[in-house]
Amino acid sequence: MNALVWLPGLTSIIALVFALALIDQWRTRRQPFQLIWALGMLFYGLASGCEAIGGAAGWSETLYKTWYLTGALWTAAWLGLGTAFLLGRTRFGYSFALGLFLAGVFTFLTQRRFDYPGVGLAPLSYFIAAAILAIAIAVETYFGNDRWPRLAAVAVIGASILSAVLMVTATLAAPGWALDPNTQAPSAELFPGTLRLLTPFMNVTGGFSLAFGALFSAYVFMPKRRVLDYSLDPHQPGDHFLFNLLISPVAITVNLVASLPGAVRALFAGKLHSRVPATILIAIGAFAASGGDALSRFGITDYFQIGKFIAALFLFAGFLVSIEAFRQFRVPFTSIGLGGIRHESAGATELAASIDDLNDGAHSEAPA
Numbered sequence: 274m275n276a277l278v279w280l281p282g283l284t285s286i287i288a289l290v291f292a293l294a295l296i297d298q299w300r301t302r303r304q305p306f307q308l309i310w311a312l313g314m315l316f317y318g319l320a321s322g323c324e325a326i327g328g329a330a331g332w333s334e335t336l337y338k339t340w341y342l343t344g345a346l347w348t349a350a351w352l353g354l355g356t357a358f359l360l361g362r363t364r365f366g367y368s369f370a371l372g373l374f375l376a377g378v379f380t381f382l383t384q385r386r387f388d389y390p391g392v393g394l395a396p397l398s399y400f401i402a403a404a405i406l407a408i409a410i411a412v413e414t415y416f417g418n419d420r421w422p423r424l425a426a427v428a429v430i431g432a433s434i435l436s437a438v439l440m441v442t443a444t445l446a447a448p449g450w451a452l453d454p455n456t457q458a459p460s461a462e463l464f465p466g467t468l469r470l471l472t473p474f475m476n477v478t479g480g481f482s483l484a485f486g487a488l489f490s491a492y493v494f495m496p497k498r499r500v501l502d503y504s505l506d507p508h509q510p511g512d513h514f515l516f517n518l519l520i521s522p523v524a525i526t527v528n529l530v531a532s533l534p535g536a537v538r539a540l541f542a543g544k545l546h547s548r549v550p551a552t553i554l555i556a557i558g559a560f561a562a563s564g565g566d567a568l569s570r571f572g573i574t575d576y577f578q579i580g581k582f583i584a585a586l587f588l589f590a591g592f593l594v595s596i597e598a599f600r601q602f603r604v605p606f607t608s609i610g611l612g613g614i615r616h617e618s619a620g621a622t623e624l625a626a627s628i629d630d631l632n633d634g635a636h637s638e639a640p641a
Contacts, residue, residue: 277328320344334449353479366414372481377403389466558587
């Protein structure tokens with residue numbers, strides 16, 4: 274069977290099953306991030322399904338538009354928004370604000386690079402909107418308000434509505450779709466620049482949040498070795514805070530790498546919190562998806578489908594590994610259990626409770 278059919282078909286099945294599991298979980302636990310992730314995985318499944326149908330039966334304009342809207346625009350953005358709501362009570366808002374600001378910058382630079390015709394002030398408008406929302410999110414995070422994910426939602430929902438309007442009003446040149454001549458994978462060349470510029474705006478924001486949010490969550494719950502000290506305490510002098518804020522990405526990265534041996538020892542001792550391996554798997558999935566998208570953007574579409582398939586596998590694996598998120602195997606949407614309820618080991622619970630997260634900017638990080 275053609276790989277353009279079975280590979281995205283399998284990816285679609287995994288993503289849609291994952292979406293159903295998340296909806297089932299949300300039905301019993303009512304956490305906002307579960308429903309938002311479910312939407313993200315639904316879009317993931319729809320986009321891959323469009324690719325499978327297009328490979329099997331041929332493309333149409335409707336299929337082409339649906340593929341771009343759900344896959345190139347909405348999937349990463351909504352998955353990243355779910356991560357924002359998961360980490361809403363932490364200082365991760367600074368990272369989300371940085372990702373949003375970089376998305377605005379990258380959108381502006383993308384226009385400078387490709388010079389899409391007829392975009393007018395769209396690149397500047399996207400950049401200004403990203404900068405304003407990024408500053409607002411950073412300010413909310415600074416004052417310890419857990420409302421910053423709502424501002425993130427304004428960015429994602431607003432961009433999603435705008436993209437839908439632009440898609441409905443877009444007129445595509447015949448035949449209404451475009452495929453890479455070498456790989457026959459769909460490409461975005463027929464869409465107007467105003468719509469294509471929303472792709473980096475939404476994907477950089479969402480991909481950054483999903484990938485680095487997963488690593489941040491793993492770091493919070495693992496036994497730490499602090500090689501570089503820093504503090505994001507808002508009560509310190511302003512110049513000290515700004516210095517610590519600037520060095521925090523480097524400090525977290527160095528401390529994360531230095532903490533990995535201790536995390537491995539805790540794993541074999543049965544004391545590692547399940548969120549650590551779970552979120553590392555999610556991070557791998559996020560980087561796999563982002564890598565495939567990045568290569569596709571530069572015209573290398575050979576690994577696009579493989580990257581999406583690998584990403585779906587790792588994202589779902591991370592979900593299944595997490596005891597917090599997936600405590601019991603049962604028939605979805607029923608109370609019929611297929612296995613006992615899973616619990617964190619006493620050692621893992623004790624270790625997680627003993628970790629001082631305040632120095633790493635993760636105040637009141639609570640299991641979701």
